[in-house]
Amino acid sequence: MNLRFLGMKAFRTALTLWLVVTFVFVVLRTSGDPLVSLLPADSEPEVIAYYRTLWGLDRPLPVQYLRYMAAVFQGDFGISLRDTRPVIDLVTERVPATALLGLTALALALMVGVPLGILAAVRRNTLLDRLTMAFAVLGFAIPNFFLGILMILTFSLTLRWLPSSGTGTPWHLIMPACTLGLATAGALARFTRSSMLEVLRRPYMRTAQAKGVAPGGRILRHALPNAAIPVVTVLGFSLGGLIGGAIVTETVFAWPGVGRLLVSAVAARDLAVVQGLVLLIAATMVIANLVVDLLYGLLDPRIRVASVDA
Amino acid sequence: MRSFLGMALAVLTLALAPFGSALAQADTRPDLVIAVDNLWPTMEPVNGISTTGGRVHPSIYDTLLRRRFVGDPAGVEKEPMLATKVEQTAPTVWRVSLREGVTFHDGTTMTAEDVAFTLSSERLWGDRPMAPRGKTFARGFKRVEATGPLTVEIETTAPDPTVPDKLALMIAYVVPKAAYLRMGADQFGLRPIGTGPYRVVSFNSGDAIRLEAFDAYWGGRPPAKSLTFRIVPEFSARLAGLVSGEFDFIVLVPFDQRDVMRRYADVTLLDRQLENYPMFSFDTLPAPDGQPANPLVNADLRKAMVMAIDMDAITDALWGNATFTPSAPFNFPEYGPGYFDAARKGRYTRHDPAQARQLLQRSGYRGQELRWHIVRGFFPNYESAAEIMVEQWKQVGINVQMVVVENFDLAYRRPFHLLNMSMSSEFSGDPMRPLWIDWGPGSNRVAASHKTWVPTPKFLELGQAFEFENDPAKRKALYLQLVEEWETVTPAMYLWRTVVSYAHKKRYEWTSTSSEAMRFDAAHFKVAR
Amino acid sequence: MPVLAVEGLSVRLPGGADRPFAVEDLSLEVRPGEIVCVVGESGSGKSVTAQAVMDLLPPDLAVASGSVRYSGRELLPLPRAERLRLNGRDIAMVFQEPIAALNPFYRVGRQVEEVFRVHGAGDGAERRRRVLALFEEVRLPDPARVFGAYPHQLSGGQCQRVMIAMALALEPKLLIADEPTTALDVTTQAQILSLIRDLRARHGAGVLFITHDFGVVAEIADRIVVMQTGRTVETGTVASVLGDPRHPYTRALVAAVPRPVPRAQRAATDARPVLAAEGLRKVFARRSLFGAGRRTTALDGVSMTLAPGETLGLVGESGSGKSTLAQSLLRLVDVEAGAIRLGGDEVTRMGERRFRPLRRRIQIIFQDPWASLDPRQTAVDAIAEGPIIHGVPWADAIERARRLIAQVGLDPQAGDRFPHQFSGGQRQRLCIARALAVEPEILVADEPVSSLDVSVQAQILALLDVLQRQLGFAMLFVTHDLRVAARICDRVAVMHRGKVVEEGETAAVFAGPRHDYTRTLLAAVPGRAWFDVAGVGAGAGAGAGGAEGRA
Numbered sequence A: 001m002n003l004r005f006l007g008m009k010a011f012r013t014a015l016t017l018w019l020v021v022t023f024v025f026v027v028l029r030t031s032g033d034p035l036v037s038l039l040p041a042d043s044e045p046e047v048i049a050y051y052r053t054l055w056g057l058d059r060p061l062p063v064q065y066l067r068y069m070a071a072v073f074q075g076d077f078g079i080s081l082r083d084t085r086p087v088i089d090l091v092t093e094r095v096p097a098t099a100l101l102g103l104t105a106l107a108l109a110l111m112v113g114v115p116l117g118i119l120a121a122v123r124r125n126t127l128l129d130r131l132t133m134a135f136a137v138l139g140f141a142i143p144n145f146f147l148g149i150l151m152i153l154t155f156s157l158t159l160r161w162l163p164s165s166g167t168g169t170p171w172h173l174i175m176p177a178c179t180l181g182l183a184t185a186g187a188l189a190r191f192t193r194s195s196m197l198e199v200l201r202r203p204y205m206r207t208a209q210a211k212g213v214a215p216g217g218r219i220l221r222h223a224l225p226n227a228a229i230p231v232v233t234v235l236g237f238s239l240g241g242l243i244g245g246a247i248v249t250e251t252v253f254a255w256p257g258v259g260r261l262l263v264s265a266v267a268a269r270d271l272a273v274v275q276g277l278v279l280l281i282a283a284t285m286v287i288a289n290l291v292v293d294l295l296y297g298l299l300d301p302r303i304r305v306a307s308v309d310a
Numbered sequence B: 001m002r003s004f005l006g007m008a009l010a011v012l013t014l015a016l017a018p019f020g021s022a023l024a025q026a027d028t029r030p031d032l033v034i035a036v037d038n039l040w041p042t043m044e045p046v047n048g049i050s051t052t053g054g055r056v057h058p059s060i061y062d063t064l065l066r067r068r069f070v071g072d073p074a075g076v077e078k079e080p081m082l083a084t085k086v087e088q089t090a091p092t093v094w095r096v097s098l099r100e101g102v103t104f105h106d107g108t109t110m111t112a113e114d115v116a117f118t119l120s121s122e123r124l125w126g127d128r129p130m131a132p133r134g135k136t137f138a139r140g141f142k143r144v145e146a147t148g149p150l151t152v153e154i155e156t157t158a159p160d161p162t163v164p165d166k167l168a169l170m171i172a173y174v175v176p177k178a179a180y181l182r183m184g185a186d187q188f189g190l191r192p193i194g195t196g197p198y199r200v201v202s203f204n205s206g207d208a209i210r211l212e213a214f215d216a217y218w219g220g221r222p223p224a225k226s227l228t229f230r231i232v233p234e235f236s237a238r239l240a241g242l243v244s245g246e247f248d249f250i251v252l253v254p255f256d257q258r259d260v261m262r263r264y265a266d267v268t269l270l271d272r273q274l275e276n277y278p279m280f281s282f283d284t285l286p287a288p289d290g291q292p293a294n295p296l297v298n299a300d301l302r303k304a305m306v307m308a309i310d311m312d313a314i315t316d317a318l319w320g321n322a323t324f325t326p327s328a329p330f331n332f333p334e335y336g337p338g339y340f341d342a343a344r345k346g347r348y349t350r351h352d353p354a355q356a357r358q359l360l361q362r363s364g365y366r367g368q369e370l371r372w373h374i375v376r377g378f379f380p381n382y383e384s385a386a387e388i389m390v391e392q393w394k395q396v397g398i399n400v401q402m403v404v405v406e407n408f409d410l411a412y413r414r415p416f417h418l419l420n421m422s423m424s425s426e427f428s429g430d431p432m433r434p435l436w437i438d439w440g441p442g443s444n445r446v447a448a449s450h451k452t453w454v455p456t457p458k459f460l461e462l463g464q465a466f467e468f469e470n471d472p473a474k475r476k477a478l479y480l481q482l483v484e485e486w487e488t489v490t491p492a493m494y495l496w497r498t499v500v501s502y503a504h505k506k507r508y509e510w511t512s513t514s515s516e517a518m519r520f521d522a523a524h525f526k527v528a529r
Numbered sequence C: 001m002p003v004l005a006v007e008g009l010s011v012r013l014p015g016g017a018d019r020p021f022a023v024e025d026l027s028l029e030v031r032p033g034e035i036v037c038v039v040g041e042s043g044s045g046k047s048v049t050a051q052a053v054m055d056l057l058p059p060d061l062a063v064a065s066g067s068v069r070y071s072g073r074e075l076l077p078l079p080r081a082e083r084l085r086l087n088g089r090d091i092a093m094v095f096q097e098p099i100a101a102l103n104p105f106y107r108v109g110r111q112v113e114e115v116f117r118v119h120g121a122g123d124g125a126e127r128r129r130r131v132l133a134l135f136e137e138v139r140l141p142d143p144a145r146v147f148g149a150y151p152h153q154l155s156g157g158q159c160q161r162v163m164i165a166m167a168l169a170l171e172p173k174l175l176i177a178d179e180p181t182t183a184l185d186v187t188t189q190a191q192i193l194s195l196i197r198d199l200r201a202r203h204g205a206g207v208l209f210i211t212h213d214f215g216v217v218a219e220i221a222d223r224i225v226v227m228q229t230g231r232t233v234e235t236g237t238v239a240s241v242l243g244d245p246r247h248p249y250t251r252a253l254v255a256a257v258p259r260p261v262p263r264a265q266r267a268a269t270d271a272r273p274v275l276a277a278e279g280l281r282k283v284f285a286r287r288s289l290f291g292a293g294r295r296t297t298a299l300d301g302v303s304m305t306l307a308p309g310e311t312l313g314l315v316g317e318s319g320s321g322k323s324t325l326a327q328s329l330l331r332l333v334d335v336e337a338g339a340i341r342l343g344g345d346e347v348t349r350m351g352e353r354r355f356r357p358l359r360r361r362i363q364i365i366f367q368d369p370w371a372s373l374d375p376r377q378t379a380v381d382a383i384a385e386g387p388i389i390h391g392v393p394w395a396d397a398i399e400r401a402r403r404l405i406a407q408v409g410l411d412p413q414a415g416d417r418f419p420h421q422f423s424g425g426q427r428q429r430l431c432i433a434r435a436l437a438v439e440p441e442i443l444v445a446d447e448p449v450s451s452l453d454v455s456v457q458a459q460i461l462a463l464l465d466v467l468q469r470q471l472g473f474a475m476l477f478v479t480h481d482l483r484v485a486a487r488i489c490d491r492v493a494v495m496h497r498g499k500v501v502e503e504g505e506t507a508a509v510f511a512g513p514r515h516d517y518t519r520t521l522l523a524a525v526p527g528r529a530w531f532d533v534a535g536v537g538a539g540a541g542a543g544a545g546g547a548e549g550r551a
Helices: A003-030 A032-036 A045-054 A063-073 A087-122 A126-141 A142-158 A171-202 A203-211 A214-252 A258-267 A271-299 B002-026 B110-120 B123-124 B131-139 B177-190 B236-242 B255-262 B299-307 B310-321 B354-363 B382-396 B434-435 B457-468 B472-489 C046-053 C080-086 C110-119 C124-137 C144-145 C156-168 C186-204 C214-220 C240-243 C248-256 C320-331 C352-361 C379-389 C394-407 C412-416 C424-436 C456-473 C484-489 C506-511 C516-524 C528-534 C537-543
Strands: B029-038 B065-067 B079-080 B083-090 B093-098 B141-148 B151-156 B198-204 B208-213 B226-231 B268-271 B276-282 B370-375 B400-405 B416-423 B492-494 B499-503 B507-511 B525-527 C004-013 C021-030 C036-041 C060-069 C091-094 C176-179 C205-209 C224-230 C233-238 C275-286 C296-306 C311-315 C337-342 C362-363 C442-446 C476-477 C491-498 C500-504
Touching: A003 A063, A003 A271, A032 A045, A045 B131, A063 B310, A087 A126, A087 A214, A087 A258, A087 A271, A142 A171, A142 B236, A142 C537, A203 C091, A203 C176, A214 A258, A214 A271, A214 C337, A258 A271, B029 B236, B079 B083, B093 B110, B110 B123, B110 B141, B110 B151, B110 B177, B123 B131, B123 B141, B123 C144, B131 C036, B198 B226, B208 C156, B226 C110, B236 B255, B236 B499, B255 B499, B268 C060, B276 C320, B276 C537, B299 B354, B299 B472, B299 C186, B310 B382, B354 B382, B370 B382, B382 B400, B416 B434, B434 B457, B434 B472, B472 C296, B499 B507, B507 C442, C004 C046, C021 C036, C021 C060, C021 C205, C021 C233, C036 C046, C036 C186, C036 C214, C036 C394, C046 C060, C046 C176, C046 C205, C060 C240, C091 C156, C110 C124, C110 C144, C110 C156, C110 C424, C144 C424, C156 C186, C176 C186, C186 C205, C186 C320, C214 C240, C214 C528, C224 C240, C224 C248, C233 C240, C233 C248, C248 C456, C275 C320, C296 C311, C296 C320, C296 C337, C296 C500, C311 C484, C320 C442, C320 C476, C362 C424, C379 C394, C379 C412, C379 C424, C394 C412, C394 C424, C456 C484, C476 C484, C484 C506, C491 C516, C500 C506, C500 C516
Parallel strands: B029 B226, B370 B400, B370 B416, C036 C205, C036 C224, C091 C176, C176 C205, C311 C476, C311 C491, C362 C442, C442 C476
Antiparallel strands: B065 B079, B083 B093, B093 B151, B141 B151, B198 B208, B208 B226, B268 B499, B276 B416, B276 B492, B507 B525, C004 C021, C004 C060, C224 C233, C275 C296, C275 C337, C491 C500
């Protein structure tokens, strides 16, 4: 492993996170007074003033910023203005729910998207291919909230098969995970298809056929491992989509995760919580992309194994 | 899939039957699930003053007195709760006698010390109070003291006939002093302890709060085995869960979805008018130097604008008979026959286009654009009403521009001429809050950065007299004079009374209140047989 | 009985193609132990023939009629699964680009082993032993190490040996080799050809050998089938077809084959050089994600000069440093040591801003004319762009572009077309016109004819020669093909492992190579024996049209 390479990556990661935090800080402080949203609409000026001092919002912006950054560096993400608990507690409490939902959705997307993409590529230009791609585009285009409500109305209200919302049993997980995973499944299907098509044209696929390898073996053993390499990068991107989608999906299905926390914190202008969450989300995405980068190298022998002098 | 679940449950029940049968047979009370749009993150009853917290508070805590809604939807009367008697022993001194044998959820017995602490300066109205949002509601408190094991004295700075009303407010949800001080307000808000019919067993502000029947409740065995207030932000999910039986109650049925709800036979839809009125205020203050002059400084223009609007027709068109527009300012039915008179008409607050044109002519208004700041989607139907009103103003030659913004902070930024807001009528059982606290000196209308008027000397004089007047007849006379003085200025217009809709399974009988508070004690909730 | 008998084979092209059949009414035979060469230019249908035999046709091509018999057994009516069973076991194939023909994801040993596995031969240990034996047989160095290597870790020649090992694994009776040496260096090509000859002798398999190169044909064929646009134009033994081609197309093809016979030097080299390099050194340090850096010395003290109007050939195999040298002279890569003089200017470390005006004096054309043309620019616009950048008024530049289009042998009306509307040879003509539009003193031609058919190759070389005489520019001609170098260069510099090992007048170098490596290169030129025996060299050299020179 190349240390300089890792050092560069780490530096860029830190820079990205710093920019994100600073951006969010500035936007939040300049787009509205948190007290007006946090306190009841008609709170007395003296109550407002009391909280403004209590939360340090009366200090000049640069001072607030420096204090915040100093605290963040010490791992202190502040106290929620709304329920006065440490942000770190609030967030860590919500992470498992979102992780469960996100990973299930991702697994679902992989299980649906990749086989569909393979099928579409192998049966290129057939009805199956067109249906699969229509599904992919649809999956990508349907807004999460619309799909979520549609599923609730169908599977909870009309058919009464699944619980409408909340957590508790694996049944609760089905609709949110499907809602969240569909777009990713669509993206994966499309990427897998194009990646497979690219690989299927490669000379080594003809070699496999000339060797007498059966079609199934050609697809699974020869094409798929090579096609999977670029698809892995898509996973990194789709994580961003999953987090974005989780915000909506968690709200629709009353899933007590990070996304819901973000929605309510933004609505209430709970500055510390929003900042903490944005930092978490940015860190997750940056780290996921880093992991994907490394995974890419691990998967591809051409990158993993340096060529030797022949 | 449901049958599979059912089977699994049946098997589980059979397997566990030998262990749980004694308990299970004893308790046939329902486990209620109430789907709410959100939960306030703290259940400290003062810091947590909010719609989403207030729904839960009556199940955890008891106030000293409370308004009786059983048999009277207006809730004019107050009934004893933790206080058995509240009497005025001197013009500024009130003695509160407490109920005996009330226990908190942690097993301690409620004493006068707890009540005194609940209303203390330390907690509510001192310089650095633990629950600072209590200040508004503890106006005029000077001394709160336990004078006996079950007696508390409250002294106010001036004679205050509304003290008993204050003892029915959120500040009077009694908390246990020792536990509260040990935990601090913040921790207490996460693991609240009260004397109410249900005790909190778990609270996750992002998901649900779960309460179990507190069988040692002084008011008798609570009618539900447990309550779960679960966050379900999306209405479709609340609806689906109610219909499928996952939820027993849901809140905030959107007005346009009420007909959908009525299609389900085992669901009861309940419209409830709250003690709150959406309105807009006129900016009556002169524009700062360098800014274009504010035409609304002229009272004739303001009156003309009010008279140009057919508010009854608008309310009827938007809400049907679910709510109404007050026939005169501050003529609110929740104050009972003492103050409310259905026949009373406003002097200017009435639809009269002809007089509106006359007043407009006299005002010298030249068609300058008037900006109406509205927060998007905050008050149901507000934008729809505003569109009609803008059209009606246009017909008489008044040019109003709706400026819809995302939050109140943006709405409060000047320049604006009209500002949306709502005003609560709850507080003292009479119009003191909407008329005097909300328009008097120190109110946001006068003191905040988004202030819109300066009370006239006469208004100030009448208001002070009204606040401390004990005699009901004189108080009412002062109220009418105050309203008249207010109308002379006409600094605002009230649109309609806020209405919310609940839905619950038909098998329950439930009495709602005129606030967000949802009561699930034996008096308000039972399972129909 | 022949191992392969093709009779009246026709393969239909999809609608919209320039002709209805890719292969039409083709008949050929391969007997055991015989090498039959199918020769033709691109698009002649020779590869399609091979694919039809192995059921490897792309989905849009279909056999329309005819018969393909393997050892007497008719293949075409067999179900696909049955034909797949023959592949690798009875009929095996070796492809053109050996590195790309191996799956990059797997170690090569495993890929050869798969042939045994697919056809159910042997257990794990035995299969491995047999693969190692095969690697031994195809003369791969250190078979155990190669077994565990990935394709990208091996050279093209090594990969082709792996492919041949794979093909031979189950002792097929028929080996199909589709341009197996085209992508390889000339010395490697010679080795692979000799390997195939040996294996044919040892295993007695019939070989169907597909190639476009008559030099290769001369080296390896027993019998020849010449194809043009899907049809057979001539068949016969190697001696009869090469010695006495009957069909005009065959004759044209044979005549177009560049001979390793040098032209005469034209210009004296005592004039002040337009370009000179002294002691150039360039090391590439490759840093990969998971490995330590690897250093390759691409240029190791290289010096050269280029006189006005002369053509210097830069000859070498892949990795010899010839392309790096060309790029460093153009300042496309920076050298670590040494000096480059462009006319009177020392440009080695000149900043980009100062160098930019000098760029006009030195222009380049590349191997792949596709990649160097903007698909959304018309021919005229592409050619006029350079002069406009260098300050020529727009109208003059367009005028000059149209003139150049005619000068490079294209219809002047074609100037408004886009690159995709031209053929490969025509596109290379456009690239030449574009490079010459700014009236350079030096033209660097980096393998300009390597991807073209022989007949087109000959035309482009002739064109460069004519243009050089008309316009007087000096040319640095980078090529791996000695035959091409012989045909166009006044002098050649032979590069090997970053060094110029030999330099001199083309005729002198070809006649009396002094360096061992030069001798190896010359010996490896395919068809050399044929050229010598047949004596076709002299005429062809004159036919290239520059022997008289300007001396």
